[in-house]
Amino acid sequence: MDQSLYSQFFCLSLYSKDYPIKPSTLYHILTGKRTASILFKAHTYQLTKFFSIFPNLKREQYNQMIQKFIARGWIKANGVSEEFYLSEQGKAEVEVYFSEHFYPQRLNQLLNGKATKEFWKKIVFLTQVLSELRYQNKRYLPLDKEWKNQLWVKNWLKNRPLDKQELALSFGKEWIQVLANLDSFSAEIVVSQLTGHEKFGKTITQLASMYKIEALEIAFLLQNVTIQLMDQIVRKKEIYPLFYLIYQECIGDPYSSLSQSTKLTAYYLDKGLSIENIALKRNLKANTISEHVIELAIIFSDFDVSNVIPDTDYQRLITVFQSNEKITYEELEKEMPHVPFSWYRLIQVERSRADE
Template identity: 25%
Template sequence: MITSYFQAAILQCIERFAGQRSIYGIYHLLKGKKSSQTIQDGQLFDLSIFFAVFPDAKRSSIEKAINELRQYGYINKLDAEYHYHITSSGKDSLEQFYLENPLPADLDGWQFHSFAPVFWDRFTLLVQSLSNIVHGVKSFYPIQKNWNVQQWVKAYLRREHTERTYMAAKFYEELVMLLETRQPNERDIFVLKLTGSRRAGYTNEQIGRMIGIPAANVRFLFTGTLHYIVKTVLANEDKYPRISALIGDLTGLEEKPLTNSARVTLKYINDGRELPEIAQIRRLKISTIEDHIVEIAFSLKDFSIERYVSDDLAAVIIKVAADLRTKQLKEIKQQIDHTASYFQIRLVLAKMGDIA
């Protein structure tokens, strides 16, 4: 039986990947590797909610989970090494697990994986500070050691002159509004993790014991709550003026989701350079620059791939991919008699991911 969200996520990835990606593709996705391949996998197979939601996943922990799933008979090994297929009992079990343990609503790793931790670090330190202030405690040991977070909270408190008990009450109100619609477990976890003047927050394991679920699930549900909060307060800044102010400065920094290196390549492309030229200037392999272009095509809706793939060829690739119901490059390439390069197929698939 599946007992953890970690197993469930892996099983779901295997289901969606349908044998087209290896378990290490799953590993990179759950861990949140910022490579174009991983980012695209998330979008293409509609798994991007899981992007980076298990940041401390290890190869070994994935392998262990795979072994368990195999033993349960939920997955079968395919010919290609490290590739698996979900069985019908695997599908049933996954469904059953989600019935009893729904995925937290609004979980979206790809959208929020970078905001959520910063938000939490600031929020928990601010709550600790306010708690100590309203309880008349002058000095305390900060729960966040990160210098940037400390500076941020200090600056916030300096800037906001609101009377502190009033400010604390306002945070309370906003948080209650936010949490009230959540599952009981999620509410408990969030509040128990907070540190106040009279007690430090509880660890995932302690909370797990208190509410009777595994520590790893505590962490996962909590991640979901964070994503929900970030999403909700950003969309309703007037309703949550205080909590949204904790992340407001982050959203401006949200540039196009490109890796740095791809961004440089894009600059050259915009300057009118050709692919081999860029490779030469940057002293990178052509294949690396191709990776960048695929990433760019994928991330930027208005980026045209025309100069790399003709419209006709693109149409053929799209059709073949749809007919074969595959995103495996090798199969597609064979089907169209190698009239397109891997690079071209990837580009078109990247654009398709955009449409999907």
């Protein structure tokens, strides 16, 4: 991510007038440092939807941007701490800028950012292959050079019962239907990205130049349109059977957003194993498994915290939190010395869902 005007105002928009944010923590959220503490902060700051949105952001570049915000009075220090609030001036600057620019409201990077990217990549590649197939052209450069993705296309085509020409026609008709339900600008951007027979899709940089807006704004627009497409396909899957098959492959696994290690922990939890038994089975520390559990509770709003805390302790914890919602772990230890920090954090996550 370069230090473009759009990226600066986007980062400024992540600060709040209602609660202070620590710039170093925000940096770890934006770059996707996947620890239980950072994930919890992303949850607290209501920024899980932007988790890992700038994985290549350089720390020095980010710090320079924050210093600019401070110098201009756009963010104000919370007393002597390292946390900052968005100032009235900063809020006004954000509102003016985004009154004329797109703001990515619908993203959910933590839950399905990877799956959304995969869906778009597959559907664009398959569009090229089916377009060339429609014209019986076998001499073209595939968009995707990775063998595993080329193999996916071959297997996907092989497993469809339709004749290849019929398949290409049906896929094209689904594109026409799905585009008809987008606004004209979104549809234009999508079509501009597609590659097919004697047509080459434009890059994000080329689109940014064409529309005279920054590349990051175009990238966010495309992500937003992809989410719109996916929502539409799910709502009317009977109209988009081919697109829906691809959607299912990308989104079908509820744990697709997780690391392999956390995914395995989720699998064992589903089997009814306790945190201690999972740790023994996997030859890992119980604290590591507990961090996985906190991650699951943050990502999945229907995760049942009471399943991983003994019932008596769970009920007592609920009672304690009801009497003191802002209780610290140090204060809790005085009342319940045996309670691990992970239980404290899980109850915090569970109780914060009511405010969402």
